[in-house]
Amino acid sequence: MTDHDNAYADLLGSDDSQWAFGHLPEIQQGEDPLAGMDTTVPAGLDAAELAAYCLFLGDDALVMSHRLSEWCSNAPDLEDDIALANISLDLLGQARLLLARAAAADPALVPVLPQGSPVPAEDALAFFREAHDFRNLRFTELANGDFAQTVARLLLFSTARLAAFERLAGHVDPVLSAIAAKGVKELAYHRDYAARWFVTLAQGTEESRRRLLAGFTAVWPLQTELAAAYDAGDTAGAVLDQVLAAAGVDRPDVAPMTGGGHTEALSLLLAEMQVVARAHPMGQW
Amino acid sequence: MTAAYAVAASVTDPEMPMLTLEDLGVLRDVREDGPRSRRSVVVTITPTYSGCPAMATMRDDLVRRLAEAGYAARVEVSLSPAWSSDWITERGRAALRAHGLSAPGPAPRAGAPIPLTLLTTARLVTCPRCGSPRTELTSEFGATACKALYRCADCLEPFEHVKEI
Numbered sequence: 001m002t003d004h005d006n007a008y009a010d011l012l013g014s015d016d017s018q019w020a021f022g023h024l025p026e027i028q029q030g031e032d033p034l035a036g037m038d039t040t041v042p043a044g045l046d047a048a049e050l051a052a053y054c055l056f057l058g059d060d061a062l063v064m065s066h067r068l069s070e071w072c073s074n075a076p077d078l079e080d081d082i083a084l085a086n087i088s089l090d091l092l093g094q095a096r097l098l099l100a101r102a103a104a105a106d107p108a109l110v111p112v113l114p115q116g117s118p119v120p121a122e123d124a125l126a127f128f129r130e131a132h133d134f135r136n137l138r139f140t141e142l143a144n145g146d147f148a149q150t151v152a153r154l155l156l157f158s159t160a161r162l163a164a165f166e167r168l169a170g171h172v173d174p175v176l177s178a179i180a181a182k183g184v185k186e187l188a189y190h191r192d193y194a195a196r197w198f199v200t201l202a203q204g205t206e207e208s209r210r211r212l213l214a215g216f217t218a219v220w221p222l223q224t225e226l227a228a229a230y231d232a233g234d235t236a237g238a239v240l241d242q243v244l245a246a247a248g249v250d251r252p253d254v255a256p257m258t259g260g261g262h263t264e265a266l267s268l269l270l271a272e273m274q275v276v277a278r279a280h281p282m283g284q285w
Numbered sequence: 286m287t288a289a290y291a292v293a294a295s296v297t298d299p300e301m302p303m304l305t306l307e308d309l310g311v312l313r314d315v316r317e318d319g320p321r322s323r324r325s326v327v328v329t330i331t332p333t334y335s336g337c338p339a340m341a342t343m344r345d346d347l348v349r350r351l352a353e354a355g356y357a358a359r360v361e362v363s364l365s366p367a368w369s370s371d372w373i374t375e376r377g378r379a380a381l382r383a384h385g386l387s388a389p390g391p392a393p394r395a396g397a398p399i400p401l402t403l404l405t406t407a408r409l410v411t412c413p414r415c416g417s418p419r420t421e422l423t424s425e426f427g428a429t430a431c432k433a434l435y436r437c438a439d440c441l442e443p444f445e446h447v448k449e450i
Contacts (some may be wrong), residue, residue: 086427089338091336178365182335189448
């Protein structure tokens with residue numbers, strides 16, 4: 001039967017459930033990404049400490065995810081546009097789980113929204129905190145630079161985070177342990193992608209090598225802070241040595257960036273990321 | 286109980302509708318919640334990737350289909366053990382091939398630390414259209430988190446390959 005008033009009707013067949021425009025799902029109790037999981041903090045663990053650590057891991061993934069998402073429709077070619085968007089999505093998923101874990105461990109962290117707001121705890125954390133409450137590193141918040149700089153940053157980030165997640169897969173908190181074990185598979189894929197591009201650019205043309213070295217040098221001053229925060233250790237160092245050897249690149253001879261806290265880059269990032277959610281604190285997404 | 290499981294097992298993946306959630310290995314458990322007469326069930330699913338955006342649709346589809354069969358369903362999430370492409374059933378692999386997608390090979394062995402792979406992932410991928418083994422990777426990432434992109438060197442058709450994790 002043709003419905004001349006609705007251009008989409010014929011596309012539906014008999015099942016409108018697959019179509020965003022045709023089906024309004026009932027609001028369910030199952031929206032929680034940790035639905036059904038036992039989020040009791042194991043005895044012997046400090047709930048506030050566990051929450052703070054998960055908040056760091058979640059915030060760092062969220063901010064890195066947002067930076068990578070800025071490449072969507074801007075990457076050098078379609079394949080890498082898709083690759084960076086996929087990596088961004090994996091990290092967004094990790095962020096959602098980790099922020100939900102932080103909120104369950106220490107509900108006091110979650111910003112208070114108007115009475116009756118349907119915004120879940122992890123979204124309240126992502127969209128309704130100010131920059132100074134974010135626990136991500138300066139390493140992930142700085143602007144992207146060019147593709148080579150993004151590759152250099154992604155290599156260092158995924159190498160450090162993978163080393164940490166391999167360790168955290170054995171954490172006493174079963175929720176953090178499960179999130180980490182799952183993330184390991186994703187981060188290994190991200191690291192391989194970044195490492196291959198790192199070597200390709202370093203061994204490519206004069207221009208690609210120049211840009212890779214410039215990008216690597218630009219992100220290096222915050223590498224010490226990154227490795228320390230993730231307690232990345234020798235494993236990550238050995239992987240980096242392997243990539244640098246294949247690329248014929250030395251560790252940049254630049255001093256670590258001093259100071260702490262956040263840079264202005266985070267405020268600008270959050271302004272864009274949070275504006276819609278903040279305009280609609282009663283919104284259902 | 287078997288009846289509720291059969292309903293849940295027949296719900297399909299929103300991105301790859303040739304696969305049921307059971308064939309994809311995403312459906313982990315269907316159990317009764319309270320006395321049988323209440324017809325109340327708890328369904329447990331696991332995401333393929335942490336950021337899989339299909340989870341909400343899967344949840345909605347499970348609740349709706351079970352409601353149509355007379356069950357009040359609640360959907361829970363399980364993260365451990367993490368999903369592996371090895372959980373895709375033989376029937377699921379055949380369905381993928383029948384729809385022009387290449388099924389995953391064996392997942393890499395989980396060992397720590399995971400070694401760096403600087404060369405392109407070596408896979409034995411045959412073209413799901415013409416069966417040629419002469420295929421080339423065009424991208425390690427595809428339209429969804431679980432797929433890579435390939436092209437057949439003989440029939441020249443591009444196709445998707447479900448990644449091994």
